[in-house]
């Protein structure tokens with residue numbers, strides 16, 4: 001079947017403007033945009049790249065039709081800046097695990113010593129001892145911890161030689177905790193086909209394809225043999241939202257969960273499955289405490305692995 | 311069908327395929343004498359096409375599958391068969407019988423699938439793998455149309471590929487043959503499905519070694535190919551199901567297996583006639599039949615012997631749904647691997663220029679939250695309601711919808727469920743709870 005229909009003129013519109021913002025992040029998601037080599041020229045033709053410091057130092061003032069926001073909120077200044085970005089953006093899209101879930105840096109949210117102590121994984125024992133020392137010192141000096149400030153400082157002491165130069169909030173939070181978000185692209189980093197689909201969808205005024213189902217479904221669509229069933233490899237695919245194209249199982253390893261929990265993820269049901277495939281409680285805590293550690297689903301799953309069995 | 315059988319030709323069923331002497335076509339006396347000069351003739355439009363009394367579809371003995379693969383390829387078919395890859399027996403294109411998984415078997419259980427070495431060199435000595443033939447007849451992703459806008463604004467709409475691929479499936483088990491028949495009823499009116507299906511040549515294989523997760527007997531779908539092939543209630547009735555049936559006979563050691571081959575359609579007869587063969591001695595045919603018969607008694611699992619449709623209709627409020635929902639990941643693996651699940655969703659794509667658009671059909675599952683999305687939200691949000699949809703559709707409401715069961719007992723949903731949820735165990739639990747109430 002192939003046929004022509006009456007001529008339909010291409011709507012002539014002013015090129016929509018695009019801004020790309022960076023908050024606390026590694027730049028990997030912005031790089032995904034630059035990585036769209038074959039499509040970059042077409043993109044530059046269809047949209048007006050008004051603000052994208054990673055690509056050009058030319059800055060055009062807002063408002064912007066579409067803002068892509070990478071990174072999480074970890075400083076007081078950023079907490080104010082994201083509000084201004086929102087005000088200047090018609091559509092705001094968060095890209096990547098940092099912006100959608102707080103990112104790996106949200107592990108700092110866990111550095112509440114009282115809550116942290118009973119389930120600290122072995123690798124953190126030393127840091128915990130240091131944190132406890134620091135808290136004792138803080139308390140001795142009159143601080144009433146743990147408050148945001150002391151939590152952040154415990155980590156700062158571990159990482160930086162001169163922590164007093166660093167000004168940061170005690171938590172790393174997703175953009176949606178601060179302003180309204182129109183679309184979310186998950187992943188660490190995001191998937192370039194999803195990004196291109198989203199931009200094309202916004203340009204065409206159609207619904208972007210952002211599936212809410214599991215990574216397993218993508219495995220099956222592409223015909224990958226399940227590594228969990230056929231190899232006994234632990235895999236977070238059954239609780240993780242699709243979008244990556246199920247890359248990890250293609251390379252013969254389980255899913256890391258970098259796209260975060262799918263809606264209704266049943267992590268409680270996955271726990272015995274992971275234990276039966278050779279993971280320990282500590283492994284389970286660690287595997288959930290990565291890119292999406294601060295999501296309530298993965299946080300609960302990580303904590304659950306240390307509860308005594310009922 | 312191959313070569314170019316028409317719907318009219320296919321309408322004449324059942325066919326009889328005779329081994330005949332050159333001089334006495336179709337006469338009983340010539341059959342089974344083991345004369346080397348036998349040739350095969352087809353009796354289709356003959357007066358005695360209704361399998362005249364005493365004349366049975368006859369079998370030939372093949373010593374290699376290579377000529378079959380070569381012949382089908384020469385007919386222009388893409389031959390798809392089992393192959394060992396990534397720790398499983400997958401279905402993929404082959405260009406030589408040497409690529410079949412010689413000497414590989416499998417061990418299956420709830421949530422477990424492992425390859426194992428066999429003591430013989432059987433190539434069909436494994437049960438259902440991660441994929442089903444629906445992957446080829448009802449592909450996971452299919453472009454329904456694309457549209458292009460030219461510089462002058464003219465829109466050009468292009469439909470799906472005009473030439474459907476001509477597949478030859480090598481090694482379709484009885485359960486999967488039955489699953490194809492079930493999908494024929496559901497999807498037969500879809501032009502693209504029908505085109506792929508009618509062009510396909512099916513070489514079925516009888517099962518002689520069911521796995522721990524198999525229950526085709528209690529699902530009424532195996533292990534005997536001919537029993538499935540001749541079920542009178544198939545639709546569309548004028549479609550041939552299998553073209554050839556094979557039974558593999560393998561002895562422990564390095565010897566190549568033998569194959570008892572039977573033509574089930576005119577096209578199958580024509581292909582079989584071109585293969586090097588000897589007549590199958592009656593004792594070999596009997597041994598093959600016995601092996602298939604023995605498989606009937608070695609099913610790893612079974613469905614309870616009750617009217618499942620009634621039982622499920624009476625169990626909609628059973629507390630057992632919450633029990634299984636606590637274990638279910640709602641990951642959709644069961645529906646994806648099930649050879650009869652047919653649900654799809656449709657997605658539109660456009661490129662950055664806005665001058666090119668495509669519409670794609672993709673497999674979908676009732677385990678997706680968005681599957682039941684209506685205005686304002688999803689209808690089935692709980693795992694309980696989604697698991698219940700899957701199970702009641704497969705075994706209950708499928709009968710209301712299509713007049714038959716949607717389960718063929720292949721066991722894929724048991725083996726490929728990461729949580730090891732066993733459909734037969736859940737049905738058993740529901741049945742006994744129902745009986746108690």
Ligand code: SF4
Nearest residue numbers: 216219226227235237
């Ligand atoms: S490999 Fe992982 S993501 Fe893929 S189907 Fe298996 S459990 Fe799901």
Ligand code: SF4
Nearest residue numbers: 648717718720721723
């Ligand atoms: S429900 Fe399970 S056993 Fe039945 S046909 Fe589907 S995958 Fe096979």
Ligand code: SF4
Nearest residue numbers: 651652653676700703
């Ligand atoms: S069980 Fe679910 S996915 Fe399968 S055919 Fe029925 S509704 Fe569709």
Ligand code: SF4
Nearest residue numbers: 638639641642644727
């Ligand atoms: S029954 Fe098993 S395969 Fe099916 S959705 Fe539930 S956990 Fe996944």
